[in-house]
Amino acid sequence: MHKVGIANQKGGVGKTTTARHLSFTAMERGLRTLVIDLDPQANLTRTMLYRLMMNADETLMRARSVNWDSIQLPAIAPDSSAHLLFMSGQEPRPMSIAPGVDLFAGSDDLIEVLGWPLDCTQHARSALNRLDDQYDICVIDTPPTMSNLLFAGMICADYLLMPCDLDKDATSGLLDLTQKAQIIAENFNPDLELLGVLLNKVNKRRAYDQTERITLRQKWGDAVLDVELQERSATKLAKEHPVWKSPRGDSDRRAAAEMRSVCESLFKRIGL
Numbered sequence: 001m002h003k004v005g006i007a008n009q010k011g012g013v014g015k016t017t018t019a020r021h022l023s024f025t026a027m028e029r030g031l032r033t034l035v036i037d038l039d040p041q042a043n044l045t046r047t048m049l050y051r052l053m054m055n056a057d058e059t060l061m062r063a064r065s066v067n068w069d070s071i072q073l074p075a076i077a078p079d080s081s082a083h084l085l086f087m088s089g090q091e092p093r094p095m096s097i098a099p100g101v102d103l104f105a106g107s108d109d110l111i112e113v114l115g116w117p118l119d120c121t122q123h124a125r126s127a128l129n130r131l132d133d134q135y136d137i138c139v140i141d142t143p144p145t146m147s148n149l150l151f152a153g154m155i156c157a158d159y160l161l162m163p164c165d166l167d168k169d170a171t172s173g174l175l176d177l178t179q180k181a182q183i184i185a186e187n188f189n190p191d192l193e194l195l196g197v198l199l200n201k202v203n204k205r206r207a208y209d210q211t212e213r214i215t216l217r218q219k220w221g222d223a224v225l226d227v228e229l230q231e232r233s234a235t236k237l238a239k240e241h242p243v244w245k246s247p248r249g250d251s252d253r254r255a256a257a258e259m260r261s262v263c264e265s266l267f268k269r270i271g272l
């Protein structure tokens with residue numbers, strides 16, 4: 001199982017958007033996929049629960065316009081709550097979303113984990129190691145605060161992906177994040193490899209973005225991925241379906257192509 005942790009302590013930079021699309025890509029490729037949502041906000045979990053409903057009801061999958069907010073989501077299976085991964089003596093079981101696709105769900109229960117000693121992340125690492133031969137890929141989304149939950153994303157992963165927008169607060173936090181990743185690699189997870197920084201929400205018509213992305217590439221070299229995501233409404237809206245599902249105009253098609261290219265490039269990097 002190739003485990004990809006997606007992390008950045010800055011909020012709103014595209015962690016969940018990337019996690020969602022990597023998960024959609026894995027599903028489309030028919031890979032045995034484990035999705036783990038370590039964020040109490042549970043945005044990725046909602047996407048997976050919608051997917052579960054769509055699998056049960058084909059009309060939802062095909063519908064062009066659905067008021068998603070009016071739909072009652074299925075409940076999370078009690079033994080698939082992601083917080084159980086952090087407890088000793090538990091045998092949490094991921095819930096099935098689709099054939100070959102399972103979820104450890106995010107929920108408010110994860111807030112408890114924030115107060116537990118860092119050791120609890122070792123339980124999560126061991127729990128995932130036990131599932132190693134059951135999946136081809138595991139996608140781990142993390143919350144935007146330096147905490148047990150974000151560290152767990154790095155302690156459990158083989159690869160670390162750092163989505164980042166061009167806001168100074170986000171770019172200036174990258175050094176701290178990579179230093180933390182290095183400490184984790186040295187002390188807890190020798191398998192951790194930096195997949196890279198994914199520039200997101202880039203606006204090529206904004207002069208600041210142009211200079212900032214060049215500066216970042218000069219400073220970080222190959223660590224900044226060649227592929228990047230522009231700021232696009234289609235990407236913003238793609239929460240229940242992948243952005244490439246039904247593009248309606250040129251901008252949507254560009255958004256779809258960019259996301260495809262990001263996902264394909266990341267899969268190639270991890271050897272899938």
Ligand SMILES: Nc1ncnc2c1ncn2[C@@H]1O[C@H](COP(=O)(O)OP(=O)(O)OP(=O)(O)O)[C@@H](O)[C@H]1O
Pocket residue numbers: 010011012013014015016017018039041043142143144200201202229230231232233235236237238
């Ligand atoms: N390339 C993009 N263009 C436009 N909107 C985007 C893009 N990428 C992400 N967004 C939107 O920005 C918001 C934040 O994205 P997302 O939830 O993926 O970030 P996050 O890093 O997971 O946030 P958090 O730290 O709160 O978990 C969402 O509304 C998302 O749809």
Ligand SMILES: [Mg+2]
Pocket residue numbers: 015016017039043141142143
């Ligand atoms: Mg998120």
